[in-house]
Amino acid sequence: MHRTKSLEPFTRQFNSQKFMDMLELNDRGPNTTITVKPDSVDVLGPILANYKTAQEAGKILYITFTTIADYFWLLRAACECLGPLGQKALLYLAAAVSDFYIPSSELPTHKIQSSIGAPTISLQLVPKLLAPLVSVWVPQAFVVSFKLETDENLLIAKARDALNKYKHKLVIGNLLQTRRQKVVFVTPESSYEVSLSREQMINGIEIEDLIVCNVVLNHSNFIASFKY
Amino acid sequence: MHRTKSLEPFTRQFNSQKFMDMLELNDRGPNTTITVKPDSVDVLGPILANYKTAQEAGKILYITFTTIADYFWLLRAACECLGPLGQKALLYLAAAVSDFYIPSSELPTHKIQSSIGAPTISLQLVPKLLAPLVSVWVPQAFVVSFKLETDENLLIAKARDALNKYKHKLVIGNLLQTRRQKVVFVTPESSYEVSLSREQMINGIEIEDLIVCNVVLNHSNFIASFKY
Numbered sequence: 001m002h003r004t005k006s007l008e009p010f011t012r013q014f015n016s017q018k019f020m021d022m023l024e025l026n027d028r029g030p031n032t033t034i035t036v037k038p039d040s041v042d043v044l045g046p047i048l049a050n051y052k053t054a055q056e057a058g059k060i061l062y063i064t065f066t067t068i069a070d071y072f073w074l075l076r077a078a079c080e081c082l083g084p085l086g087q088k089a090l091l092y093l094a095a096a097v098s099d100f101y102i103p104s105s106e107l108p109t110h111k112i113q114s115s116i117g118a119p120t121i122s123l124q125l126v127p128k129l130l131a132p133l134v135s136v137w138v139p140q141a142f143v144v145s146f147k148l149e150t151d152e153n154l155l156i157a158k159a160r161d162a163l164n165k166y167k168h169k170l171v172i173g174n175l176l177q178t179r180r181q182k183v184v185f186v187t188p189e190s191s192y193e194v195s196l197s198r199e200q201m202i203n204g205i206e207i208e209d210l211i212v213c214n215v216v217l218n219h220s221n222f223i224a225s226f227k228y
Numbered sequence: 229m230h231r232t233k234s235l236e237p238f239t240r241q242f243n244s245q246k247f248m249d250m251l252e253l254n255d256r257g258p259n260t261t262i263t264v265k266p267d268s269v270d271v272l273g274p275i276l277a278n279y280k281t282a283q284e285a286g287k288i289l290y291i292t293f294t295t296i297a298d299y300f301w302l303l304r305a306a307c308e309c310l311g312p313l314g315q316k317a318l319l320y321l322a323a324a325v326s327d328f329y330i331p332s333s334e335l336p337t338h339k340i341q342s343s344i345g346a347p348t349i350s351l352q353l354v355p356k357l358l359a360p361l362v363s364v365w366v367p368q369a370f371v372v373s374f375k376l377e378t379d380e381n382l383l384i385a386k387a388r389d390a391l392n393k394y395k396h397k398l399v400i401g402n403l404l405q406t407r408r409q410k411v412v413f414v415t416p417e418s419s420y421e422v423s424l425s426r427e428q429m430i431n432g433i434e435i436e437d438l439i440v441c442n443v444v445l446n447h448s449n450f451i452a453s454f455k456y
Contacts, residue, residue, distance in 0.1 A: 005233050011244030017290065019247040020239060023264070025276050032273050036251070036262035045260050048253050062245065099342035110378045111404075114327040118351040125346045150338045176339075 001063045001074055003095065009060065010051040014044075068101050072129055079137035087226055089141035090219050093130070096148065101126050130166045142219045143168035147186075150176045159186040170218055172211060180207055185214060229291045229302055231323065237288065238279040242272075296329050300357055307365035315454055317369035318447050321358070324376065329354050358394045370447045371396035375414075378404045387414040398446055400439060408435055413442060 002008060014022075022040035026033045036044055054060045063078070065071045082089040100123035112119055134143055145168060147159045152175055159171040163186060173184045182195030194210050230236060242250075250268035254261045264272055282288045291306070293299045310317040328351035340347055362371055373396060375387045380403055387399040391414060401412045410423030422438050 008245060011248060014244055014247075016239030016242055016244060016247065017236060019242075019244065020276065020279050023272075023276055025273065025280060027273075027277065032269055033266075034264035034269055034272060034276060038261075041260055041262055044251075044262060045253065045255075048248065048251055048262060049255065051248050052253060099340070100346045111376070112327070113382075114353060118328045118353045120348060120350045122348045123346040125342055148339070154341075 001065060001071070001078065001095065003071075004064045004066050008062065010047055010054075013047075067104075068097060068126055069104065071095065071097060072127075075129065075133070076137060079133060082141060083138050086140040087142065087223050089138055090215070091133070091138060091141055091143045092215065093143070093145045096146070097126060099126055100124065128166075130162075130168065134166045134168045142170070142222050144170045144172060144215060147171050147173045148176060148179070149173070156184060156186060156191055159184070159191070163188055169222060170215070172215075183207060183211060185218070187218070229293060229299070229306065229323065231299075232292045232294050236290065238275055238282075241275075295332075296325060296354060297332065299323065299325060300355075303357065303361070304365060307361060310369060311366050314368040315370065315451050317366060318443070319361070319366060319369055319371045320443065321371070321373045324374070325354060327354055328352065356394075358390070358396065362394050362396045370398075370450050372398045372400060372443060375399050375401040376404060376407070377401070384412060384414060384419055387412070387419070391416055397450060398443070400443075411435060411439060413446070415446070 022036050022044065024035050024037050026035065063074055065074055079091075082091065102121065103124060130143075130145055143166075145162060145166070147155065147162060149155045149158060155173045155175060159173040162168075162171050169187065171186045173186055174182070181201070182193055184191055184193050194207075194214055196205060196207055196210065200210075250264050250272065252263050252265050254263065291302055293302055307319075310319065330349065331352060358371075358373055371394075373390060373394070375383065375390060377383045377386060383401045383403060387401040390396075390399050397415065399414045401414055402410070409429070410421055412419055412421050422435075422442055424433060424435055424438065428438075
């Protein structure tokens with residue numbers, strides 16, 4: 001699930017114009033062909049191969065949302081599908097949902113006229129969906145949430161607060177300023193930093209590679225803990 | 229000039245995933261090639277040809293902005309470049325800039341904590357850049373602005389107000405609900421509707437085709453009016 005126009009798996013490095021620039025038109029009337037320029041094949045080839053594999057194996061499903069209401073209903077529907085998987089289900093809740101919103105019942109019907117001056121807007125708190133999700137919708141699943149802060153001093157305390165409140169399994173915390181280099185994994189038992197080494201950065205490894213690896217490990221341990 | 233992630237010329241019908249789905253990987257080790265599937269060539273071919281022509285002739289320049297401040301400074305810089313063209317310059321100001329904003333000096337440094345409740349936000353009016361643009365930056369140019377409303381009763385009056393206030397040449401008005409079918413051209417002398425016929429819609433003609441055609445016509449008449 002992703003918000004419309006968010007970066008998406010497989011294509012996040014390319015926008016539409018970049019795609020156009022990679023293409024070559026071989027205009028031969030009815031036998032016109034379009035090919036990817038040879039020097040772009042090196043970059044695009046492996047990504048396209050992974051995309052096709054995922055698509056053909058039915059391993060990826062794109063669901064888009066725009067409003068908070070869309071997100072909530074789609075997430076609940078997804079939980080209904082994933083619930084039967086029990087502990088094997090992993091929910092990776094990375095969507096940066098706003099903390100505040102204006103309920104649709106309070107939105108004006110018509111465009112606000114600027115001639116009457118600028119409005120003052122009273123926002124409302126977005127309901128914390130993590131509470132029913134963890135306790136009712138998928139109580140057995142391995143639920144991972146994210147906590148983004150801008151103030152380093154708050155990060156771990158806020159991540160731990162969330163775990164205590166919602167009783168899920170893992171909070172991945174990051175700071176806006178350093179989010180591409182490091183994150184902190186906070187579990188009910190411990191917290192540890194996951195970060196890219198200088199060498200990994202030079203080699204184009206991204207923080208997401210380490211995050212996914214560590215999440216899978218945590219999930220495997222979680223499943224294993226039920227076996228004995 | 230366009231806001232980051234807006235639809236763009238030539239690619240607006242395709243998102244990145246659509247591009248991936250059009251591609252075929254012919255994996256032959258070091259001689260791997262990627263081609264566009266034959267049935268997609270029919271759609272993409274003409275668009276790609278137009279794109280290449282525009283690019284190679286240096287007829288298109290993409291400039292992106294994110295904030296209102298970016299937009300303002302870039303627009304002023306663009307006006308400095310276009311000013312010397314006199315009446316031949318046409319400014320088509322279609323960017324739907326917000327009427328209200330929060331000045332960067334009033335933005336908080338850190339993320340607002342939801343634990344202290346939802347904030348009330350006092351917006352401020354975005355300065356109307358059309359005033360200095362028309363009177364100072366490009367006083368000879370053919371300036372076209374847009375007026376989008378949701379209330380049909382306000383549309384023409386508001387378009388005419390804008391013309392009286394800013395003294396430019398053309399306002400293109402549209403309603404959110406019917407914006408893909410019709411617009412109204414409002415000039416200092418007249419107003420007339422430009423809309424797609426049922427037949428044009430069936431044939432895939434878009435309202436933008438008619439708008440551009442009519443704008444060019446108005447601009448040509450404007451230039452001609454100075455010749456005698």
